[in-house]
Amino acid sequence: MTAYRAAPPATLRIVPLDALTLIYHRASGITHIVDAPVPEILEALGEEALTVDGLLARLAERFDLADADPMALAVRLDELVTAGLVERR
Amino acid sequence: MGNAVSAAILTRALRDPASTAGLDANGWTTLLAIARAEQLIGTLAHRLDGLPMPQAAARILADARASAEQGRVAALWEAEMARRALAPLGMPLVLLKGTAFVAAGLSAGMGRHIGDLDILVPRERIGEAEAALLVAGWEWVKPDPYDDAYYRRWMHELPPLIHRERDRMIDVHHTILPLTARIRPDAEGLIADSLPLENNLRILNPNDMLCHAAAHLFADGDLAGGLRNLWDIHCLIAEFGTAGLEARAAHHGLSSAVARAARQANHHYGTPIPESWRVWDSMDPLFARRLLARDGWGRQTRKLTRFAFYLRSHQLRMPPLMLARHLYTKWRKGHVPG
Amino acid sequence: MRHVTSLRIGPMGFRIGSDWRAPIAALDDLYRDYPKPDGGIPDFNVHLFAARPWRRFIRPSVHIAGDFVIPDAAPLPLEMGLLAAEMGMNLQMALGQRRYLLLHASAVERDGKALLMTGISGAGKSTLAALLMARGWRLMGDEFALVDPATGLIHGFPRLISLKNEALPVVQAALPGARFGEIxxxxxxxxxxxxxxxxxxxxxxxxxxxxxxxxxxxxGFAAEEREVLPSEAFVRLTQASTNYMSLGERGFDALTGLVKAVPAHAIDYPDTDTAIAQVERLWGTR
Incomplete structure (x- = not known):
């Protein structure tokens, strides 16, 4: 199973503004402008490597997920991999 | 701005930072303009850090240090993203030039300007590397079919790729000189003797880094930006010495380039090299003057010399007929050397 | 370079060299009351040069370069030498500025407090800044505003105000005693x-x-105003900045600090009188 690991929290500056959240990624020097559930995904991953199912279970514990769809989560994760905020392990 | 001005003001400041104490406002203006033109202002800023100087110069150099630091972050990130893209292939990925220096924390990387990411991969696996990079978001820079065919047939790298999100270029090399050049460095040896960093990234061993820098300075370019390449050579020799360098250079067929690079570095930057290496040949004065050809605004002077070097570098890279065809194609597209 | 001058605009010093006398003479005239670079050391150099020696005389065309260059900067005819010099200085700021977060914005000041106006080209930020200057605001700049990451303060860049087309008669009428360059x-x-x-x-x-x-x-629109949320202001200001990426975390801090602390509004206006009234009213109710 592919596991996903988030960028170490110390490398991220997360600033929530009104509708969106800004993430400054110190390792890349890139600013990401993101919406839910990206901050939640990064927080749930923490410093662990999790599979999609593992991450989904953890998100379900913390949030009231109406539609726990692993495919949708995998798509989000792939976007974060492209952005460099999450690494595939 | 008379002919008395040359980039010697920059080499002197790099070699002996305390010598800048004697500069007046015009001297600082010239030094900073030339350092920018040679893309050595970040290096200069590190060399001069903490020395007394006019406020205005101190501010400009502080900006240059911050800028170089941001450049370092961006360069290391490109290397990391290339590593992630190629990781599933399990092939060795060797960082070259500036990115290698900062990744390994070498003195040559202090404040260094870093442009594209240059990496070396095994020649027989370059197609796989290309495919993996395309999947990971890199794209062809130029659709020009002549340039593309030229790169693929004759150069030592893939046509440059640019990342569509980050707008940064990567040059994927399989050796350190074009296949058209008479000299064929031992590309397999470069990879076999490379050194691991963390995360599967690799760098050339120090003597190969020196061979590459020398090849880049004399055999693979028109000497433009030569003082920065020469500073790399100075730092590498100062940090690692010259033990085994002669033999390694001979192995790659780069003896004369490495020897000349060492002589020029010794001449301009006071690089410690063995006494027996310091005998100049008839071309050395020409190279020495060409490297310093800048006016007080940082603009290149000695245009006739520059043209001679331009042709010379193409002659080294390509057999004559191919050279003629190449220049004709370039000129038709409006590109004028010099 | 045959002809040289130097000057300071806000915190930034420039040295401008030219193969021709005319652009330097125009700069020396219009910038005559400006100070010299701090300590005699400019932050940036600009070169105005002929691509070939004979082009100094035959159909002279002014090429623009400097410490920072773009490869395909189109040359200008010699009659536009002053414009070439201005473009050269702007280019240095846009490509080389690393001390301040550079915003493509005009700025005016009243009571030590700054109003920033930014928008796409043609939005009227130069015109509005000139008209506000005519009404007693201190002009800080019509093109660039500089955010100091260390303090969050705005530094001005009051270069010559560049007025185009329909804006010219409007501003000339509002400032009858002002000094202008050649048309x-x-x-x-x-x-x-x-x-x-x-x-x-x-x-x-x-x-x-x-x-x-x-x-x-x-x-060019009917008068309208709406509040701009910090997130939208952040996105629009990163697009209005040439060096946001280069400043790294300092830029991030400067810009998040700015949009969190300072209210932002979008204003549509059909004519400059309406715009000035909108600006003064928003300033009064901020």
Missing amino acids: MEGTPKGTLRHLVPDARAIAAMAEPASPELILFPSF
Whole structure:
């Protein structure tokens, strides 16, 4: 199973503004402008490597997920991999 | 701005930072303009850090240090993203030039300007590397079919790729000189003797880094930006010495380039090299003057010399007929050397 | 370079060299009340040069270069030498500025507090800044505003105000006593004339101001105003900055600090009188 690991929290500056959240990624020097559930995904991953199912279970514990769809989560994760905020392990 | 001005003001400041104490406002203006033109202002800023100087110069150099630091972050990130893209292939990925220096924390990387990411991969696996990079978001820079065919047939790298999100270029090399050049460095040896960093990234061993820098300075370019390449050579020799360098250079067929690079570095930057290496040949004065050809605004002077070097570098890279065809194609597209 | 001058605009010093006398003479005239670079050491150099020696005389065309260059900067005819010099200085700022977060914005100051106006080209930020100067605001700049990441304060860049086409008669009427440069017809931006900022703007050019209000004006629409949320202001200001990425975390801090602390509004306006009234009212109710 592919596991996903988030960028170490110390490398991220997360600033929530009104509708969106800004993430400054110190390792890349890139600013990401993101919406839910990206901050939640990064927080749930923490410093662990999790599979999609593992991450989904953890998100379900913390949030009231109406539609726990692993495919949708995998798509989000792939976007974060492209952005460099999450690494595939 | 008379002919008395040359980039010697920059080499002197790099070699002996305390010598800048004697500069007046015009001297600082010239030094900073030339350092920018040679893309050595970040290096200069590190060399001069903490020395007394006019406020205005101190501010400009502080900006240059911050800028170089941001450049370092961006360069290391490109290397990391290339590593992630190629990781599933399990092939060795060797960082070259500036990115290698900062990744390994070498003195040559202090404040260094870093442009594209240059990496070396095994020649027989370059197609796989290309495919993996395309999947990971890199794209062809130029659709020009002549340039593309030229790169693929004759150069030592893939046509440059640019990342569509980050707008940064990567040059994927399989050796350190074009296949058209008479000299064929031992590309397999470069990879076999490379050194691991963390995360599967690799760098050339120090003597190969020196061979590459020398090849880049004399055999693979028109000497433009030569003082920065020469500073790399100075730092590498100062940090690692010259033990085994002669033999390694001979192995790659780069003896004369490495020897000349060492002589020029010794001449301009006071690089410690063995006494027996310091005998100049008839071309050395020409190279020495060409490297310093800048006016007080940082603009290149000695245009006739520059043209001679331009042709010379193409002659080294390509057999004559191919050279003629190449220049004709370039000129038709409006590109004028010099 | 045969002809040379140097000057300071706000906190930034420039040295400009030229193969011809005319552009330098125009700069020396219009910038005559400006100070010299701090300590005699400019932050940036600009070169105006002929591509071939004979082009100094035959159909002279002015190439623009400097410490920072773009490879395909189109040359200008010699009659537009002053414009070439201005473009050269702008280019250095846009490509080389690393001390301040550079915003493509005009700025005016009142009571030590700065109003920033930014928008796409043609939104009228230069015109509005000139008209506000005519109404007693201190002009801080019509093109660039500089955010100091260390303090959050705005530093001005009061270069010559660049007035285009329809804006010219409006501003000339509002500032009958002001000094203007030569009228340049047929520039890449149409008819263009430079206006010298007033004595107060020049005298106070080194004084920063604390940001108080951000406006995103759009010309050519019915009068309308709406509040701009910090997230939208952040996105629009990163697009209005040439060096946000280069500054790294300092840029991030400067910009998040700015949009969190300073209210922002978008204003649509059909004519400049309406815009000035909108600006004054928003300033009063901020």
